[in-house]
Amino acid sequence: MKVPAIEMKGICFSYQSTPVLEDVTFTLKQGAFLGIIGPNGGGKTTLLKLLLGMVKPEKGTVRVLGEAPHAAKHRVGYLPQNTDFNVNFPISAMDVVLMGRLSRSRIGRRYSREDRLKAEDTLKMTGMWDHRHTPIGQLSGGQRQRVFVARALATDPEILFLDEPTASVDQEFETNLFDFLKELNKRVTIVIITHDVGVISRYVNSVACINRHLIHHEEGQITAEMVDMAYQCPVDLIAHGIPHRVLPIHGEEG
Amino acid sequence: MWDALQFEFMRNALLAGVLVSISCGIIGSLIVVNRIVFISGGIAHAAFGGIGLALFCGFSPLLGAALFSLAVSMIMGAVSLKHKERSDTVIGVLWAIGMATGIILIDMTPGYHVDVMSYLFGSILAVPRSDIWIMIPLDMAILLTVLIFYKEFTAMSYDDGFAFVVGLPVKTLYFVLLGMTAVATVMIMQVVGLILVIALLTIPPYIAEKYTKSLGKMMVVSSFLGIIFTLVGLWLSYSCNLTSGATIILVAGVTFFLFQAINFIKNRSYRL
Numbered sequence: 001m002k003v004p005a006i007e008m009k010g011i012c013f014s015y016q017s018t019p020v021l022e023d024v025t026f027t028l029k030q031g032a033f034l035g036i037i038g039p040n041g042g043g044k045t046t047l048l049k050l051l052l053g054m055v056k057p058e059k060g061t062v063r064v065l066g067e068a069p070h071a072a073k074h075r076v077g078y079l080p081q082n083t084d085f086n087v088n089f090p091i092s093a094m095d096v097v098l099m100g101r102l103s104r105s106r107i108g109r110r111y112s113r114e115d116r117l118k119a120e121d122t123l124k125m126t127g128m129w130d131h132r133h134t135p136i137g138q139l140s141g142g143q144r145q146r147v148f149v150a151r152a153l154a155t156d157p158e159i160l161f162l163d164e165p166t167a168s169v170d171q172e173f174e175t176n177l178f179d180f181l182k183e184l185n186k187r188v189t190i191v192i193i194t195h196d197v198g199v200i201s202r203y204v205n206s207v208a209c210i211n212r213h214l215i216h217h218e219e220g221q222i223t224a225e226m227v228d229m230a231y232q233c234p235v236d237l238i239a240h241g242i243p244h245r246v247l248p249i250h251g252e253e254g
Numbered sequence: 255m256w257d258a259l260q261f262e263f264m265r266n267a268l269l270a271g272v273l274v275s276i277s278c279g280i281i282g283s284l285i286v287v288n289r290i291v292f293i294s295g296g297i298a299h300a301a302f303g304g305i306g307l308a309l310f311c312g313f314s315p316l317l318g319a320a321l322f323s324l325a326v327s328m329i330m331g332a333v334s335l336k337h338k339e340r341s342d343t344v345i346g347v348l349w350a351i352g353m354a355t356g357i358i359l360i361d362m363t364p365g366y367h368v369d370v371m372s373y374l375f376g377s378i379l380a381v382p383r384s385d386i387w388i389m390i391p392l393d394m395a396i397l398l399t400v401l402i403f404y405k406e407f408t409a410m411s412y413d414d415g416f417a418f419v420v421g422l423p424v425k426t427l428y429f430v431l432l433g434m435t436a437v438a439t440v441m442i443m444q445v446v447g448l449i450l451v452i453a454l455l456t457i458p459p460y461i462a463e464k465y466t467k468s469l470g471k472m473m474v475v476s477s478f479l480g481i482i483f484t485l486v487g488l489w490l491s492y493s494c495n496l497t498s499g500a501t502i503i504l505v506a507g508v509t510f511f512l513f514q515a516i517n518f519i520k521n522r523s524y525r526l
Contacts, residue, residue: 102417
């Protein structure tokens with residue numbers, strides 16, 4: 001049996017004295033496509049930061065691919081939620097994507113031919129190859145997000161963490177991206193934070209809902225319990241695109 | 255100008271100006287894109303404490319300034335990482351304490367007081383040949399460090415979160431940058447004085463940033479701008495008999511506003 005992609009046990013975390021996560025425990029198999037939903041301030045991004053080793057838990061243990069997060073760094077890819085920072089920075093789209101090829105073991109060396117080919121691949125895949133020489137600040141918000149997606153993919157990860165990858169891109173790119181991710185999911189575990197419940201129902205095969213506590217559903221169904229917890233108000237679940245139900249009909253569950 | 259070159263001190267001044275401008279362009283660009291201008295100002299001013307200490311104990315003021323600013327830069331770095339929200343306050347406090355310590359120590363030093371003004375406003379015309387020989391290896395060290403770790407410094411400056419996630423030693427890079435800032439500051443102090451260090455560190459990169467597409471080009475353009483500012487400033491100060499450090503900064507300052515005006519007009523004509 002393979003090591004689980006993610007293992008969290010009894011995680012507690014708070015900013016100053018405000019608890020953000022309480023007793024979060026869950027295990028994710030390798031090869032899963034996990035969607036994380038939850039309200040603003042529910043702890044989604046914090047959960048991701050714990051998994052990436054950017055913050056340390058007060059209590060509990062985190063394992064990524066069987067290792068502590070700081071030891072698994074060269075095996076994960078990451079797309080931050082905010083891509084609108086440092087827009088005046090003199091850096092081209094290509095150089096941003098090449099950042100994905102950096103690693104501790106290769107500090108001080110030039111980018112190799114392979115690095116450049118990989119960056120070319122992911123830029124083409126996200127449709128940004130023609131803009132490779134454009135300074136990052138001159139791209140639109142959506143274009144910039146594509147560049148950042150390309151950078152996350154350029155890391156060649158075993159697990160890919162995406163924090164709202166489609167927050168400011170158009171519908172077409174969103175569909176392309178998810179089709180691509182679905183294909184990539186054959187070899188790579190994917191963890192994605194999203195507000196789009198429709199996306200969850202069509203692409204992911206595992207759902208977690210987080211609002212201080214975490215509920216994990218391995219079959220990828222969104223239950224009424226999750227929606228209640230996540231949004232604390234009645235939500236109409238309408239599936240876009242393919243006609244199908246998001247919530248199981250009463251009595252059908254199980 | 256040319257007849258001035260027959261003087262040894264003038265040749266030294268020109269060389270010092272060029273050497274300082276190179277490190278200014280490199281370190282200044284990193285300071286601007288990392289938004290640590292305030293820290294660099296704090297390091298420069300706190301260095302005065304080191305000068306005071308050196309005069310009091312009777313060793314080289316330059317060495318005192320270097321050691322003191324290195325120590326202060328590490329403290330400021332630690333504070334800025336630990337207490338993000340109030341780090342500017344703490345840096346401001348260290349800034350003032352450093353200067354005050356320097357002045358008190360000089361007060362307590364018996365006998366003849368060296369010209370304190372030369373540290374505050376620079377004394378490029380009094381840079382001895384021996385200082386040039388110290389500046390060259392320091393310049394080379396800064397240049398080589400940034401050249402070797404160029405992509406790491408770029409990543410750390412542009413997106414430290416991602417740099418951390420891919421496994422780069424972001425904190426170490428940050429402290430190395432601060433250490434280089436301390437070294438560069440002591441060099442720049444010779445030319446324009448510690449009060450004006452910030453100007454020479456920030457004005458050339460700020461102008462260069464708008465016209466360049468990579469951090470490396472920004473560094474090269476800033477270095478050239480710095481060289482032009484120091485040479486023109488030096489020439490003006492020589493022919494008009496003005497304080498050299500202040501003249502260099504004013505040349506840079508006037509150019510800064512000139513570029514601002516050009517950008518303003520450019521942006522307006524786009525909209526019309």
